Amino acid sequence: DTEVTQTPKHLVMGMTNKKSLKCEQHMGHRAMYWYKQKAKKPPELMFVYSYEKLSINESVPSRFSPECPNSSLLNLHLHALQPEDSALYLCASSRSGGRTEAFFGQGTRLTVV
């Protein structure tokens, strides 16, 4: 199984809502990633977890809160987002971080209204 599963595929939320994005992989990968991607732009790294611990936070605003409950799951909790946070949010996992290939989920298309 080389699949990374993200839910939901689409999400529309108001600026006062709280929602969560979920990501799951069963490849035993130690590194899991969240990226944000705007239209016609490259994926922008947000967070990296290594062995279930946050190893990299790319100065992401606190309205984005990551969580890694176990080695297979990665969540991104969203609260008080702004319309400019509307984007495609991508999850990825990698066996050995940046030294090996990353497997990506299909993403969650988030719209903040």
Place this chain on the structure above:
Amino acid sequence: SQQGEEDPQALSIQEGENATMNCSYKTSINNLQWYRQNSGRGLVHLILIRSNEREKHSGRLRVTLDTSKKSSSLLITASRAADTASYFCATDLNRDDKIIFGKGTRLHILP
């Protein structure tokens, strides 16, 4: 933070022709990867080349790496309509967990 700069930003070629995309980066790396993305969905890994390698092949793909010039190229031979996508290079910035993407090349294969 962005590391790689691909050029060209956009490329249109006839089906059957070869497509070449270039990537330049700024800092030392352990490896460089190329990914493809169709229609703004998930990225698919194409090939990884380590800093001590100069060339790598996978099917119709050929990747070169020149660490002295901090640049890489991706060649797709005998292009097909299904190759229409955005292509990104990605580097690790010599840090184990980072995978940082360049700006990408949008490739369009004309029938």
